[in-house]
Amino acid sequence: MEKCLDCNAILTKEEKICFTCGAPVRRKDEGAGVAGNLVRIINVLLVISGVLTLASIFFSFTPPFAKCAVATLILGIVKSSAAQMVERKKK
Numbered sequence: 001m002e003k004c005l006d007c008n009a010i011l012t013k014e015e016k017i018c019f020t021c022g023a024p025v026r027r028k029d030e031g032a033g034v035a036g037n038l039v040r041i042i043n044v045l046l047v048i049s050g051v052l053t054l055a056s057i058f059f060s061f062t063p064p065f066a067k068c069a070v071a072t073l074i075l076g077i078v079k080s081s082a083a084q085m086v087e088r089k090k091k
Contacts, residue, residue, distance in 0.1 A: 035086045042082055046075040 002011045002025075009020035016025055053068035062068070 033089075035082070035089060039079070039082045039086055042075060042079045046072065046079055049075050 002013065003009065004011055004018040004021065004023060005026055006023040007018060007021040009018055011018065011025060017023070018025060049068065049072040052062060053065065053072050056062040056065040056068045
């Protein structure tokens with residue numbers, strides 16, 4: 001059972017327009033696209049950077065802590081921004 005993403009009316013799979021609010025039906029199972037894939041890549045990079053930042057505290061063979069911390073901070077901001085852009089595109 002699917003619901004309209006605008007008004008939560010129950011829809012059938014054949015409907016292209018919501019009978020309650022008249023909005024075009026957007027399916028949840030549509031592909032994530034390039035933007036969604038980019039957000040996933042940024043998430044992976046953020047996790048790697050966070051682990052590397054923690055490792056830089058304890059080990060000397062990693063990059064300096066300051067560089068790792070700045071990279072993690074920048075990736076966190078980019079992730080937040082990219083996630084907001086993807087959400088805006090879905091609406």
